[in-house]
Amino acid sequence: xxxxxxxxxxxxxxxxxxxxxxxxxxxxxxxxxxxxxxxxxxxxxxxxxxxxxxxxxxxxxxxxxxxxxxxxxxxxxxxxxxxxxxxxxxxxxxxxxxxxxxx
Amino acid sequence: xxxxxxxxxxxxxxxxxxxxxxxxxxxxxxxxxxxxxxxxxxxxxxxxxxxxxxxxxxxxxxxxxxxxxxxxxxxxxxxxxxxxxxxxxxxxxxxxxxxxxxxxxxxxxxxxxxxxxxxxxxxxxxxxxxxxxxxxxxxxxxxxxxxxxxxxxxxxxxxxxxxxxxxxxxxxxxxxxxxxxxxxxxxxxxxxxxxxxxxxxxxxxxxxxxxxxxxxxxxxxxxxxxxxxxxxxxxxxxxxxxxxxxxxxxxxxxxxxxxxxxxxxxxxxxxxxxxxxxxxxxxxxxxxxxxxxxxxxxxxxxxxxxxxxxxxxxxxxxxxxxxxxxxxxxxxxxxxxxxxxxxxxxxxxxxxxxxxxxxxxxxxxxxxxxxxxxxxxxxxxxxxxxxxxxxxxxxxxxxxxxxxxxxxxxxxxxxxxxxxxxxxxxxxxxxxxxxxxxxxxxxxxxxxxxxxxxxxxxxxxxxxxxxxxxxxxxxxxxxxxxxxxxxxxxxxxxxxxxxxxxxxxxxxxxxxxxxxxxxxxxxxxxxxxxxxxxxxxxxxxxxxxxxxxxxxxxxxxxxxxxxxxxxxxxxxxxxxxxxxxxxxxxxxxxxxxxxxxxxxxxxxxxxxxxxxxxxxxxxxxxxxxxxxxxxxxxxxxxxxxxxxxxxxxxxxxxxxxxxxxxxxxxxxxxxxxxxxxxxxxx
Numbered sequence: 185x186x187x188x189x190x191x192x193x194x195x196x197x198x199x200x201x202x203x204x205x206x207x208x209x210x211x212x213x214x215x216x217x218x219x220x221x222x223x224x225x226x227x228x229x230x231x232x233x234x235x236x237x238x239x240x241x242x243x244x245x246x247x248x249x250x251x252x253x254x255x256x257x258x259x260x261x262x263x264x265x266x267x268x269x270x271x272x273x274x275x276x277x278x279x280x281x282x283x284x285x286x287x
Numbered sequence: 288x289x290x291x292x293x294x295x296x297x298x299x300x301x302x303x304x305x306x307x308x309x310x311x312x313x314x315x316x317x318x319x320x321x322x323x324x325x326x327x328x329x330x331x332x333x334x335x336x337x338x339x340x341x342x343x344x345x346x347x348x349x350x351x352x353x354x355x356x357x358x359x360x361x362x363x364x365x366x367x368x369x370x371x372x373x374x375x376x377x378x379x380x381x382x383x384x385x386x387x388x389x390x391x392x393x394x395x396x397x398x399x400x401x402x403x404x405x406x407x408x409x410x411x412x413x414x415x416x417x418x419x420x421x422x423x424x425x426x427x428x429x430x431x432x433x434x435x436x437x438x439x440x441x442x443x444x445x446x447x448x449x450x451x452x453x454x455x456x457x458x459x460x461x462x463x464x465x466x467x468x469x470x471x472x473x474x475x476x477x478x479x480x481x482x483x484x485x486x487x488x489x490x491x492x493x494x495x496x497x498x499x500x501x502x503x504x505x506x507x508x509x510x511x512x513x514x515x516x517x518x519x520x521x522x523x524x525x526x527x528x529x530x531x532x533x534x535x536x537x538x539x540x541x542x543x544x545x546x547x548x549x550x551x552x553x554x555x556x557x558x559x560x561x562x563x564x565x566x567x568x569x570x571x572x573x574x575x576x577x578x579x580x581x582x583x584x585x586x587x588x589x590x591x592x593x594x595x596x597x598x599x600x601x602x603x604x605x606x607x608x609x610x611x612x613x614x615x616x617x618x619x620x621x622x623x624x625x626x627x628x629x630x631x632x633x634x635x636x637x638x639x640x641x642x643x644x645x646x647x648x649x650x651x652x653x654x655x656x657x658x659x660x661x662x663x664x665x666x667x668x669x670x671x672x673x674x675x676x677x678x679x680x681x682x683x684x685x686x687x688x689x690x691x692x693x694x695x696x697x698x699x700x701x702x703x704x705x706x707x708x709x710x711x712x713x714x715x716x717x718x719x720x721x722x723x724x725x726x727x728x729x730x731x732x733x734x735x736x737x738x739x740x741x742x743x744x745x746x747x748x749x750x751x752x753x754x755x756x757x758x759x760x761x762x763x764x765x766x767x768x769x770x771x772x773x774x775x776x777x778x779x780x781x782x783x784x785x786x787x788x789x790x791x792x793x794x795x796x797x798x799x800x801x802x803x804x805x806x807x808x809x810x811x812x813x814x815x816x817x818x819x820x821x822x823x824x825x826x827x828x829x830x831x832x833x834x835x836x837x838x839x840x841x842x843x844x845x846x847x848x849x850x851x852x853x854x855x856x857x858x859x860x861x862x863x864x865x866x867x868x869x870x871x872x873x874x875x876x877x878x879x880x881x882x883x884x885x886x887x888x889x890x891x892x893x894x895x896x897x898x899x900x901x902x903x904x905x906x907x908x909x910x911x912x913x914x915x916x917x918x919x920x921x922x923x924x925x926x927x928x929x930x931x932x933x934x935x936x937x938x939x940x941x942x943x944x945x946x947x948x949x950x951x952x953x954x955x956x957x958x959x960x961x962x963x964x965x966x967x968x969x
Contacts, residue, residue, distance in 0.1 A: 207950050215946070279946055286943030 475536020482529025538570025587722030598631025638716025738827025
């Protein structure tokens with residue numbers, strides 16, 4: 185197995201774990217953690233394809249990842265703010281209680 | 288300008304009525320707040336009218352070159368019905384020019400006075416707008432060369448008088464008086480209108496003078512006098528009688544006089560204007576203008592005889608009623624009715640010049656009396672009852688002086704007051720009438736009563752001691768007293784042109800020159816009448832002095848000294864011989880009865896059928912409602928219920944939990960990817 189394939193397996197596992205956390209955890213903060221995992225799985229793919237793909241002197245892969253991390257930070261701030269408001273409103277972080285759109 | 292006016296091109300003469308009309312039209316657009324400006328605009332417009340009217344008067348001062356009356360007529364086609372044109376135009380002759388100059392002069396003074404009198408009124412500007420319309424309408428009537436144009440102006444005068452009598456329209460009495468004036472004069476106007484149409488259909492024209500083809504010229508008069516109509520009277524007499532009814536309505540002749548005393552509800556300057564220059568004079572002027580139609584049936588023909596007798600009865604009736612009134616303005620109102628009767632007597636007995644002299648003299652001194660009365664009312668804080676006044680001579684010396692001039696002119700004090708000579712001219716005309724002595728005797732009696740009631744009023748208002756301690760009289764301000772002085776001077780100056788020694792005014796209307804001839808005073812007939820006038824005035828004044836001067840009532844609640852002596856007769860005259868009650872019984876009563884009957888019919892027939900229709904419609908509606916409730920509603924309800932049930936069960940699948948949604952998205956994405964892989968692998 186070449187290194188690229190190993191890295192892709194790693195990122196797939198990380199993505200699957202993140203998705204699992206997002207879909208199953210009750211705690212809103214852990215759901216946010218899951219989102220971060222999925223984001224970083226994608227970042228690993230960027231670096232892996234840059235490292236083992238065709239030569240790229242312009243460092244497109246790492247720069248893309250740097251942007252992605254910056255955006256993830258911003259997104260985490262927005263996500264935490266939403267969770268904070270929901271927590272204040274519900275006095276809990278249980279995702280299942282955010283069901284005011286139910287039929 | 289004088290030549291332009293007399294040449295027959297009347298462009299400038301149109302300015303006389305049009306200036307006040309334009310001012311009224313302009314002011315109707317201004318907000319009421321600009322009252323001061325409005326009064327200046329109106330006074331300016333009327334001053335312009337007065338200048339043109341004075342020039343017109345100068346233009347016709349001398350007889351025409353070939354002898355006869357200086358007269359210039361113009362006309363143009365107003366509109367045509369089929370082939371028949373209706374022509375209107377202006378006429379300038381001594382009759383109209385003298386009247387027009389008088390109207391503009393008196394109206395201007397009244398406007399100046401109103402600036403002081405109405406200064407506190409919030410609707411000051413509106414008041415001047417109406418006054419301007421009033422003056423413009425009257426000036427148009429005076430100069431019109433067509434019975435049609437005169438009628439239009441006549442109706443405008445009626446409208447403006449309605450607006451002004453009802454100026455305090457929030458006061459129910461004023462609103463009622465305005466309606467009464469409008470409706471009563473409308474009865475006369477209807478007769479005038481019918482007479483006008485009749486004249487038009489027979490004579491083919493309504494122009495007064497039209498180069499030989501006019502209504503007042505020999506051709507048309509001969510054809511009108513030749514045609515007979517119902518009852519064998521000539522067409523000219525029938526049309527004259529209809530015109531006379533119109534004039535009776537406007538000039539307050541019995542039995543259409545009841546509106547005139549009630550018109551006192553308007554502001555006092557309006558009373559002065561109505562009684563002096565613009566409204567009631569219009570009726571006398573109409574008869575004077577159309578006098579050739581009246582006269583074509585002979586000096587004692589039915590038309591002139593009716594005019595003379597109605598005038599004489601009115602003169603006596605109104606002077607009797609005036610004796611028993613105690614509202615200062617109401618006495619003057621009845622005296623106006625009475626003096627208009629004098630003018631009608633003069634017209635009926637052939638003295639057009641005497642009537643016009645008395646009209647102009649009366650306009651001046653009656654405006655003076657009303658404005659003085661307004662000054663008295665103003666000075667007494669709105670009090671109008673002469674029983675509460677008394678002793679005002681000292682508090683209001685200027686008003687007393689001007690009032691005295693007006694009162695002496697109206698009573699016919701000798702020699703320096705115009706009323707003496709104009710009344711003498713009326714006597715002269717009535718005495719020489721071939722139709723009998725009746726009107727003459729009645730007006731002589733009325734003249735005696737005039738002196739009596741005017742002396743009574745003067746004694747009660749200005750002499751004696753103040754009878755009401757609550758009234759603190761004061762003299763009115765200069766803007767109000769100045770017009771009084773001017774009018775008093777004019778009243779005395781007018782006596783110069785109407786004496787038998789130099790009858791300039793009468794000769795002028797006839798188109799001849801008057802020579803100064805003092806010997807005319809000593810002619811048997813003239814001297815006798817002058818002596819008679821003197822005796823009448825002396826008798827009236829002395830009688831009033833004996834009743835009211837010597838035994839003056841001490842306080843306001845004391846009964847009139849004459850009332851206790853005459854008893855029931857006094858009350859008859861105090862209530863103006865109950866004309867109002869008579870009309871209420873004879874006219875309003877039956878009308879109300881008919882209206883009540885129609886109302887009952889309406890209730891019984893129409894109301895009942897409407898109620899039945901209503902019931903049928905209600906039944907139809909109720910059964911329709913029942914069908915709706917039993918058949919249509921349940922089906923619809925069931926349909927809605929089904930939809931609602933379905934919808935609610937569908938919405939149950941929405942838990943609202945975020946992760947459920949995410950799960951669905953995740954599964955759908957996985958499915959899409961699987962489908963893509965499957966499709967791309969084939």
